Amino acid sequence: MIVCQCTGISDAEIHAAIDWMRAADPETLITPGKVYRALGRRPDCGGCLPLFLATMEGNANLEVPAGPPRLRLPQKDTGS
Numbered sequence: 362m363i364v365c366q367c368t369g370i371s372d373a374e375i376h377a378a379i380d381w382m383r384a385a386d387p388e389t390l391i392t393p394g395k396v397y398r399a400l401g402r403r404p405d406c407g408g409c410l411p412l413f414l415a416t417m418e419g420n421a422n423l424e425v426p427a428g429p430p431r432l433r434l435p436q437k438d439t440g441s
């Protein structure tokens with residue numbers, strides 16, 4: 362299904378871009394702008410944004426997966 366009429370982006374392309382970005386960086390925030398960029402296109406009128414976002418929200422890889430908190434290593438005492 363075509364989601365963006367201006368650029369011809371389909372729902373399958375949006376899902377593929379999200380899956381690719383999540384596989385490349387498990388902690389990245391995925392935005393519509395990043396999806397456009399990943400597909401090599403630029404939005405024009407913006408009329409597709411509600412459907413574009415709804416399509417993105419339907420992808421299980423959109424959210425950053427929860428994981429253990431990052432713990433700081435204790436700082437070494439420099440003795441100064």
Ligand code: FES
Nearest residue numbers: 365367405407409
């Ligand atoms: S329909 Fe997507 S930018 Fe116009």
